[in-house]
Amino acid sequence: MSEFILETKALNKSYGDVKAVRDFTVGLERNKIYGLLGRNGAGKTTFLNIISSRIFADSGEVRLFGYNAVENQEALAKICYMPEKDLFIETARVSRILKDAAIFYDNFDMEYAQRLCKKFDLSTGKKYKALSRGYESIIRIVIGLASRAPLTIFDEPVLGLDAAVRDLFYRELIADYESNPRTYIISTHLIEESADVFEEALIIKDGMLVEKLPVDELKEMARYVSGKASVVDDAVSGMNIVHSEMVGNVKICAVFERLTDEKLRMLASGGADVSPVPVQKLFIYLTEQNQEVVK
Amino acid sequence: MSRFSKCLSYQIKRKVMSTFIFLGFYTAICAVLYLLTLFANSTSNGHSSFNSSMFFTAAIFGFVYVIADYKSKTNYLMMFGNTRKNIFLSSLSSNIVLSVLLMIISTVFSIIESALTELLYKSNEGMNLLHAIYPESNMGTEMLFMGALLILITSVSTLYGALAYKFGSIFKILFWVAFGMSFMFFPLSPTVANLFNAFFCYGVPNGILLAPINFIIASLILYVISYAAVLRQSQAV
Numbered sequence: 001m002s003e004f005i006l007e008t009k010a011l012n013k014s015y016g017d018v019k020a021v022r023d024f025t026v027g028l029e030r031n032k033i034y035g036l037l038g039r040n041g042a043g044k045t046t047f048l049n050i051i052s053s054r055i056f057a058d059s060g061e062v063r064l065f066g067y068n069a070v071e072n073q074e075a076l077a078k079i080c081y082m083p084e085k086d087l088f089i090e091t092a093r094v095s096r097i098l099k100d101a102a103i104f105y106d107n108f109d110m111e112y113a114q115r116l117c118k119k120f121d122l123s124t125g126k127k128y129k130a131l132s133r134g135y136e137s138i139i140r141i142v143i144g145l146a147s148r149a150p151l152t153i154f155d156e157p158v159l160g161l162d163a164a165v166r167d168l169f170y171r172e173l174i175a176d177y178e179s180n181p182r183t184y185i186i187s188t189h190l191i192e193e194s195a196d197v198f199e200e201a202l203i204i205k206d207g208m209l210v211e212k213l214p215v216d217e218l219k220e221m222a223r224y225v226s227g228k229a230s231v232v233d234d235a236v237s238g239m240n241i242v243h244s245e246m247v248g249n250v251k252i253c254a255v256f257e258r259l260t261d262e263k264l265r266m267l268a269s270g271g272a273d274v275s276p277v278p279v280q281k282l283f284i285y286l287t288e289q290n291q292e293v294v295k
Numbered sequence: 296m297s298r299f300s301k302c303l304s305y306q307i308k309r310k311v312m313s314t315f316i317f318l319g320f321y322t323a324i325c326a327v328l329y330l331l332t333l334f335a336n337s338t339s340n341g342h343s344s345f346n347s348s349m350f351f352t353a354a355i356f357g358f359v360y361v362i363a364d365y366k367s368k369t370n371y372l373m374m375f376g377n378t379r380k381n382i383f384l385s386s387l388s389s390n391i392v393l394s395v396l397l398m399i400i401s402t403v404f405s406i407i408e409s410a411l412t413e414l415l416y417k418s419n420e421g422m423n424l425l426h427a428i429y430p431e432s433n434m435g436t437e438m439l440f441m442g443a444l445l446i447l448i449t450s451v452s453t454l455y456g457a458l459a460y461k462f463g464s465i466f467k468i469l470f471w472v473a474f475g476m477s478f479m480f481f482p483l484s485p486t487v488a489n490l491f492n493a494f495f496c497y498g499v500p501n502g503i504l505l506a507p508i509n510f511i512i513a514s515l516i517l518y519v520i521s522y523a524a525v526l527r528q529s530q531a532v
Contacts, residue, residue: 090367
């Protein structure tokens, strides 16, 4: 039996001339939180829609919990995918939507959902169409967390939420994950604040998977090397440079590769400064349009 | 409980609830109109009567409701991890339940209406269109006819919903333009009239029993076409 709960092989999906997903092969393990990171139009939502059978890939294979995922009820019953777009019935009240979710998700915890509604200050008597953008996101969060689905997917879950509510979401996610481990895929633009939640990051660019790495490793691999241009050029020669810029007389290069302690010492002794790259910056460098794919 | 059963139960609940809301409004309107005709009867020497035409209204309700509900219901159920097959089959089954429910309501309404007409106007002259078209009809055969016709009507709505979901506003515009134009051309065409008569078994002995067979066959064909349209359809938002 495969160690992965979700496996995709060479997925491709085009819309006319635009290749939204290209040769996407990945395996996701049980009980991990994955961050799906990519710029607008990188193919994140298309990928999520394919694995949840909302749309069909042009070619390739998706296996969920060992099943072929395409229109497979056994597989789809184990997923809770809360999309960014509005798919709720507008005239339904929040309480009705929660009851419907409880019908369809076998492990749905209604008590927990009610507690979350109170914590997030979501009135269950309100109609969906009366909710603000932030509360629309909150109802998705409540259903996703309370579904206890073995694979829970959030597409941009914190859209329209203020910093305090976003923080509450991350804390609830971690707390519930610790007591009810399962696999999460969270697609988001707010990388810096959510990076600590993810165990692994999947970085997508132009429909391709650019990187799949544990977040800690990602942070360790990314370093700024700065100093005099000649010193920096010598120091980073042969390295995987993902970004470089001049600030006055100082040249700053962002390198992305595993650097041994010895290499780091050499860089420092050569006169270059070495410092960590914030995850958000690294994400920007890895997905820059003029940046070559680093695979 | 299987996913199909969950989808079916969800859809039946929604449809039954909406039908009773419709029925509530309709009954209220009919009651007001009844009172008006009673008032007119008591203040004039003429004779008034009232026919609610419940079946026609129910048919329009069934047609419009299935269309209006199609997209939001499909997306909602898909979001909760249901396959297109389960959503479609549960829609089909719940449409049959809706048709039977509307047929029963229409019959009950008709019985109450006859009783009221007899009681209030001392007359049983209420017009029965089905009886006029099919003279050999009785309540049982009329119920069968109405049920089958409602199943056909909801199957047309399902096909409309499926194609509108697939092709969007282009289909809707083309459909309604064609529908409007059909009123100009069809009455002029003897072929269409003959087809119409044949389909409804008009003038055929036991036509009221034979027409439902045509309705069910036609609805089966429409459902098969709808299913073909639904099966590989990407979610539309």
